[in-house]
Amino acid sequence: MHTHEARLDALRKQLAQDGLDGFVIPISDEHMSEYVGAYAQRLAWLTGFGGSAGTAVVLKDEAAIFVDGRYTLQVREQVDGRLYSYQSVPQTSPAAWLGDHAPEGARIGYDAWLHGRPWVESVASALSVRGARLVPVESNPVDAVWADRPAPSIAPALVHAEEHAGQSASEKRAAVAEWLAERKLDAVVVSALDSIAWLLNIRGADVDRTPLALSFVLAHADGTADLFIAPEKVTPALVQHLGNAVRIHDREGFVPALEAMAGKRIAVDPERAVAAIFATLDRAGAKTIALTDPVVLPKAIKNEVEKAGQRAAQARDGAAVSRFLHWLSVEAPRGGVTELAAADRLEAFRAEGGLLRDLSFDTISGAGPNGAVVHYRVSEETSRTLEPNSVYLVDSGAQYVDGTTDITRTVWVGPEQPPAEVRDRFTRVLKGHIALARAVFPKGTAGSQLDSFARQFLWSAGLDYAHGTGHGVGSFLSVHEGPQRIAKAAGGQAGTGQVLMPGMILSNEPGYYKTGAYGIRIENLVLVEPRDIAGAEGDFYGFETLTHVPIDRNLVDVALLAPEERDWWNTYHARTLALLSPQLEGADRGWLESACAPL
Known part of the structure; x- marks a missing residue:
């Protein structure tokens, strides 16, 4: 019996001992945190799933794991399909599944310190149809069988x-x-x-x-x-x-x-x-x-000090990421760079300034088909070499005491020219990114109302992506901060109805993913700011782009860009050059100058 099978077996024995017919295991802690400490990683310990959002339900004779579109591929790689059936959210949910699968009259356990009250109400309601009950446990049965569970951190505040x-x-x-x-x-x-x-x-x-x-x-x-x-x-x-x-x-x-x-x-x-x-x-x-x-x-509404800190952090981070992209442009085409080595090198460039406190999330370093896994997490087992003539996606961020960063760049590893399809897809993503960056909108506009700005050029070609377009970002805090976000409003996702207000920071990150081939995402952080428009009837807002790092010109099909999109590109790169060149020297600065040359 392999490790995760033995753990599942041990949990089922514990549930029988506790008089329970099933148990629900979320990724959560007592604070409903997105990222949780090692002591609270119960789902990863039980199933092997390493994503940041998911839930398992364990019954006597069957078990299921629930993830959203970001983790469809990852869950199949990490979790044994013989032990858990794969379930997609929002098409189904633990509540709906339990409503169909819980035995008549069953007692299904849950840890009330790991779930919100709305979740409890929805699951209890689904179970009641089968005469089953949702039962809060005194102590978590996973903890009872997790022998070497780490203790919560005692690092000083x-x-x-x-x-x-x-x-x-x-x-x-x-x-x-x-x-x-x-x-x-x-x-x-x-x-x-x-x-x-x-x-x-x-x-x-x-x-x-x-x-x-x-x-x-x-x-x-x-x-x-x-x-x-x-x-x-x-x-x-x-x-x-x-x-x-x-x-x-x-x-x-x-x-x-x-x-x-x-x-x-x-x-x-x-x-x-x-x-x-x-x-x-x-x-x-x-x-x-x-x-x-x-x-x-x-x-969420940053004050002037926090805005200034964010701009300083972005400029510092932009220089580090640019040095990395220059290094990558030299090393990757030679064929010796792995995803892990690239992620480590990027962290090293960030650390050289001496001000890096941590990364803001685990770097997504995806070569070729791994780039198509939206929230891919590189490991020793999965790390691929960046092959010549392929697409590489790197989504990364840093924590500095004055700001939190999050940036995605997709680059073509040469030496040949990218295929027409890749350039077409990249340029459609770029056009969506520019449309959102240039958006002007009236006071009272919610993030969900701007989401299609970023998708329109993909939609017109019958394409889309299965993640939100933008999330809020904290100030030396969480890289995913509410309440604002830019996403489809379907399914009543939290935050999509929040109106955007000056001082809010969001990501602008449309993408395209071809399973088994490559992934494309272009992400900058933007700040909501008032817009002065002559003759405007009411208050209008737009975005200041905070992130400044060159976007890979090799992937752009210039013929697909409208004049105002080309103007945005040239203005953005002129600003990037002015901001970063004083921080770079020698070959790094030379690379930046050519990467920022007008289209």
Whole structure:
């Protein structure tokens, strides 16, 4: 019996012992985080799946794994199809599948600290049709059989200086207090780690690729707050930074604090707080009011200091990525560069400046057919060599104390010219990227209303891509930050209805993927800014492009570009040259000059 089969077998024995007929295993933690610490990687341990979004459902005689379009190929490579049936979201869901597959009268377990309340309600409703029940467990049965499960990180929480934050923690707490007072609320539970980091101006090292500290906060209407955090993480500098208005408690004190809220009106965000928080407050006799976490929108709207920091981080990052692309243009056509070696080299260029804190996500380094796997994660087993005359896609980002970056470039590895089909597809993606970059839109426009700007040239050729066009980005925080996004509104995806507001940062990343052949994506970060239009009736907005790195001219079919698209290209590359050339020298600068020459 191989490893994952043995683990599944052990879990089934544990479920029988616990009197359960099934169990649901998401990728999640107590904070509903996108990226979770090693201690919470239960799905990866059980199934082998390494993506950042997915769920497994284990019954006595069958099991299924649910992933969206980004992971269709990856799940088949990593998860044994004899053990788990592959299920595609949103075509189906754990709720729908359990509604069809759960035995009559079954008890299906779930960990209330890993799921949101809306999820619990939808699954309970689907099960009730079969006379089955969804049962919260006292302790997670996966943890019971995961013998060498890592402990949660005890890295110290770090102070995020006001020179980078642009606003003091006390001002931020005062704004939350005002929000509570307006709604006649006593307190708000802040459980999303990036909200806590932003509100208190703290960062940490508990989650790979995102500078967060594991903790919970109760913020009160008098402007004070309670922080629940492991004592090992608390330093004298942190205590001094937080001051008297923030009371520090052991993380273990969070549930007792919720239980002491009888008669209080408490705001809790159903999208960001786990079901267990609602259940604890309800049992305690508190009145829970379901409202969006009041930190979410202010965090998304960057202040002037954060904008300046982001521009500085982008310029620094752009120089590092350009040095990498120059190196790649010399080395890759010789045929000796692997995906892993390229990713390592790119990280090394970023690290040379001495200011890199971490990557903002695991680099997607996809040669040829691996580039067609949208959220491909390179490993020793899958790493391909970048072959001459092929397409290479690299999507990467960095965490600097003044900003978070995310950029994708698709390059042609020579020496021959790219085939006509590849140039056509690349140019259609480029035209969509430019259309979104140049978009002007009235106040009140949501990201979903701009999504087709980026897809139109692919659609006209009967093509599309199975991911969103843009996500929000934090300020030395999460590389995927809500509430704003640019995506199809189908399926009620979170964030697609959020109106875009000045100060929000988003990615602009249309793509095209030919399974088994190649992938194309062009990604820059953009900042929403007001647009002055003579005679405008009302407020209008557009985008400032923040990312400046050459786009591969070898892949462009210039004949397909309209004059205004060519103008955008030339203006963008002139700006890129002006911004980056002072940071580069010698052959790197020479490469940049030719890469930025007008079309």
